[in-house]
Amino acid sequence: MKNKKKVEKLIKEQKLKKEKKTNKILFSIFIAFIFASIVFNSVYYFGCDIKCYYRENFLWDKEVPRNYVCMNGDKHKLHETKAISISNNIFYVCSNECAVEIKYHFSKLAYSKDALTGKFILKSNALVGFKSKNQSDVVYFENKKNFSNYYSNLKNN
Numbered sequence: 824m825k826n827k828k829k830v831e832k833l834i835k836e837q838k839l840k841k842e843k844k845t846n847k848i849l850f851s852i853f854i855a856f857i858f859a860s861i862v863f864n865s866v867y868y869f870g871c872d873i874k875c876y877y878r879e880n881f882l883w884d885k886e887v888p889r890n891y892v893c894m895n896g897d898k899h900k901l902h903e904t905k906a907i908s909i910s911n912n913i914f915y916v917c918s919n920e921c922a923v924e925i926k927y928h929f930s931k932l933a934y935s936k937d938a939l940t941g942k943f944i945l946k947s948n949a950l951v952g953f954k955s956k957n958q959s960d961v962v963y964f965e966n967k968k969n970f971s972n973y974y975s976n977l978k979n980n
């Protein structure tokens with residue numbers, strides 16, 4: 824009689840242990856699911872910010888994609904900018920206001936100094952780069968050589 828009770832008790836304990844284990848696994852899956860959905864949502868909602876941050880910090884000595892630049896304010900933008908054609912030159916702007924600005928102040932806004940040589944160049948033909956690390960300001964270069972010299976100068980200083 825005593826033995827039977829003992830066995831029953833043992834079985835009950837084992838059952839409880841198993842249940843606890845299953846609960847633990849379920850809980851882990853639940854946490855993992857919550858975590859995955861947080862990561863997914865962050866990438867979905869902050870994807871642009873993450874990309875923007877990544878470019879300005881890690882690709883700052885690489886060419887800036889023209890379609891992420893507003894050539895009116897000379898800034899690297901969070902969202903893709905749009906191309907506009909002014910007398911057969913393609914410029915990229917973030918808004919209609921910026922497009923109008925360039926159109927009506929063409930002689931002032933369509934040109935920029937080459938950041939290395941200071942020569943005036945048309946932004947639409949120029950290579951676009953970051954002014955410095957961790958900044959959204961962009962500068963323009965006449966050619967690839969000026970571009971790479973500018974950044975090796977920056978790195979050596």
Ligand SMILES: [Zn+2]
Pocket residue numbers: 893894895896916917918921
């Ligand atoms: Zn703009």
